[in-house]
Amino acid sequence: MDHCCSHKRTELEVLARQASQRRVLVAVMLINLAMFVLEFGAGVVAHSSALQADAVDMLGDAVVYALSLYAVQRGARWEAGAALAKGLLILAFFVFIVIDIMAKMQHGVPPSSRLMLAFGALALIANGACLALLWRFRRLNLNMKSTFECSRNDVISNVGVLVAAGAVALSGSGWPDIVVGVVIALLFLRTALRVIGEAWPAWRHASAD
16 A cells, blocks of 8 residues: 555656646747747847847747657656757757858948847846756756757857847947857757757667666
8 A cells, every 4th residue: 555655646746847847848939939039020120140140049949948848757758858859949940040140240230239138138037047947957857958058058158148248338349249150050069969969868778678
């Protein structure tokens, strides 16, 4: 009887954690979708590579959170598969940002530092909230670990956008914006390679089982 109750309690604890994961993932997904629309639009108006790169990251994270939601309760194979898909998606965004930056270097104009500061700060607040929501799940499993890492990278990117905005305002040049766009792209590449490197063996192992 005690063993049965203990087993049932463990099952209920697992279900509670999964329900909590779902609520948090839905919340951060909606925050990122809303911020993508706002920040990408601001990036286009401001002619800012850093803002657009950060906004694309927001869209990528929204897709990442959707994949994480799908993987919850589906076992180790689905969790590893979702993490692998995230890594490949982040790698695709790296390529997109590099192409955009190359175009800006050839035909770009200095961005609006005022818009960069306003929307960079708004994005930092939004991503700070997402990071706080995800904090307690950061070591729960491979799926949530990769999700937390995406949100942490967002905060770093937001700080970079604010630094670029300040440098653009002081120098009147568009180069700080381009430099930060490159740094964000390299951050994407680093994260993508690490996530893929962890997820691929886990997916193969789970598939073999």
